[in-house]
Amino acid sequence: MRKAQDRRLSNALRVALFAILSLLSLLLPGCSSFDAGAGNFNTVVVDAAHGGYDRGARAVSGTPEKMLAIDTAQRLTRILRSKGFHVIETRQSDVFIPLGSRTAVSNRAGGAIFVSIHYNWSPRTAARGIEIYYYGARSRRLASHILRETLRAYPTVNRGVKRNNYYVLRNNRRPAVLCELGFLSNPQDNRYAQNPSYRQHLAERVAAGIIAERKGLGF
Numbered sequence: 001m002r003k004a005q006d007r008r009l010s011n012a013l014r015v016a017l018f019a020i021l022s023l024l025s026l027l028l029p030g031c032s033s034f035d036a037g038a039g040n041f042n043t044v045v046v047d048a049a050h051g052g053y054d055r056g057a058r059a060v061s062g063t064p065e066k067m068l069a070i071d072t073a074q075r076l077t078r079i080l081r082s083k084g085f086h087v088i089e090t091r092q093s094d095v096f097i098p099l100g101s102r103t104a105v106s107n108r109a110g111g112a113i114f115v116s117i118h119y120n121w122s123p124r125t126a127a128r129g130i131e132i133y134y135y136g137a138r139s140r141r142l143a144s145h146i147l148r149e150t151l152r153a154y155p156t157v158n159r160g161v162k163r164n165n166y167y168v169l170r171n172n173r174r175p176a177v178l179c180e181l182g183f184l185s186n187p188q189d190n191r192y193a194q195n196p197s198y199r200q201h202l203a204e205r206v207a208a209g210i211i212a213e214r215k216g217l218g219f
């Protein structure tokens, strides 16, 4: 008897809880818009990957990743500054910068986002495309904006937005993404990556993704 009452009570609670949750989901249809993304930011930490003895990926032909990354990062810096952003570069020349110093720059910068520029490599030469990595939830939308825009820079494969605990993402207190803008191990992607005018397109599209994020555009 006592048990049956308990069961009735717990059923009633379950029904009430269900009703409350259903009501909440009706009242808050745009719940996902509360995922504010990177929010307001005026500063972009532009991180040119690798440098110095760390050459990054080897290209099937032409310049290695460290040089393509800094060239693309410098193009991105110029574009962002022309749009009124405050930009902090983690490196301005072909020097090695430890990962901890890169995140320290970002963690010191108030109201900033962190954008790391890389080119990819795979032992499988057929692998190609663009993929954008993030770690924290508020960095995901920024990654999606940059992916959508950079896919317009040159014809290649959409490898998606991916979550990974890379050091510079995991140890970053600011919204942070790592852009892999094409495979230097793939002859087609590499041909575009080695071409300055396509690196300019890539930089412009990364900037467009950042601007879309600052405008708080939905996805």
Ligand SMILES: [Zn+2]
Pocket: 049, 050, 056, 057, 065, 118, 119
């Ligand atoms: Zn890299």
